[in-house]
Amino acid sequence: MTTQAPHAVVCIPSFRRPDGLKKTLASLATQQVDFAFAIVVIDNDGVGQEALAVTQSFLTETGMLGQAFVEPQQGNCYAINSAFAKARSLYPSASYFLMIDDDETASSVWLANMVRTAETLDVDIVGGPVIRAFDKPASKGVELHPLFGSIEAKTGPVDMIHGSGNCLLSKRVFERLEKPQFDVQFNFLGGGDMDFFTRSKRAGLRFGWTAEAIITEFVPVERMEPKWIMTRSLRTGIINYSIDRARRPGLQGAVLLQAKNVISLGLSLVRAVSVFAKTGQPLVATHPVLLSVGRVLASIGITLSPYKAKPQS
Structure with missing residues (x-):
């Protein structure tokens, strides 16, 4: 020792x-x-x-x-x-x-x-x-x-x-x-x-x-299942919004972030098409869209708790 x-x-x-x-x-x-x-x-x-x-x-x-x-x-x-x-x-x-x-x-x-x-x-x-x-x-x-x-x-x-x-x-x-x-x-x-x-x-x-x-x-x-991966993409969007919101508190911040969410959602569809054309993989193409959807969910107070374990008996 x-x-x-x-x-x-x-x-x-x-x-x-x-x-x-x-x-x-x-x-x-x-x-x-x-x-x-x-x-x-x-x-x-x-x-x-x-x-x-x-x-x-x-x-x-x-x-x-x-x-x-x-x-x-x-x-x-x-x-x-x-x-x-x-x-x-x-x-x-x-x-x-x-x-x-x-x-x-x-x-x-x-x-x-x-x-x-x-x-x-x-x-x-x-x-x-x-x-x-x-x-x-x-x-x-x-x-x-x-x-x-x-x-x-x-x-x-x-x-x-x-x-x-x-x-x-x-x-x-x-x-x-x-x-x-x-x-x-x-x-x-x-x-x-x-x-x-x-x-x-x-x-x-x-x-x-x-x-x-x-x-x-x-x-x-x-963690290799599509459901888990897609939920993780949603969660990442929720996290990103939560961090942005902490940096931009108040009504003005909320308005700016809602505008960002709308733009992000529109661009995500373009990115999804581009990703699919490049990779040919639908699962990969869902990622940018789910990131943006996660941001929207977070903005209306919807979140996820994947790491909250059930009590052991």
């Missing part, structure tokens, strides 16, 4: 995926780094607490530095906020705080590349590619769908990143943001990461990208 203070802390919010978490933790044990790092896992299942047991067993067996805690208040943003808060409290000298999900694994050079990019570019937030591994052979429509794509960028500065499944935040992020937490209104809808990064950009924080820091996300069969 290392006695050196960690330079980075890897945070993992986890909810009822013990087998996935085992893979995630195993990938962290393979990291090729020349600095100390710690692991903080937040079990968001206050009843079963399987992630707590998995993590404690892993830390005992490997001797790696880290701790696990339970966040009983269910919600993705509650778990993420708890993870970052615990990491900063336990390891105040750490310079970087990273996040990986419990359905993902990290390549052996992931952590080294994320930290190196942050230091070389002197940026506040770093992202990296997320490659999807499907549980069964994917159809062409699934493979080409934007929801399963990743930013295709070279290592270097970028305007902004969008997802927290492969990200690094420097200590400066928490010191400079007026509200350095994920907004809990996105707990069961998703999109707390997009809102967080949007606020970070507005605060003047700088973003970088490292193409070499690869994360693999395992996609279960149910």
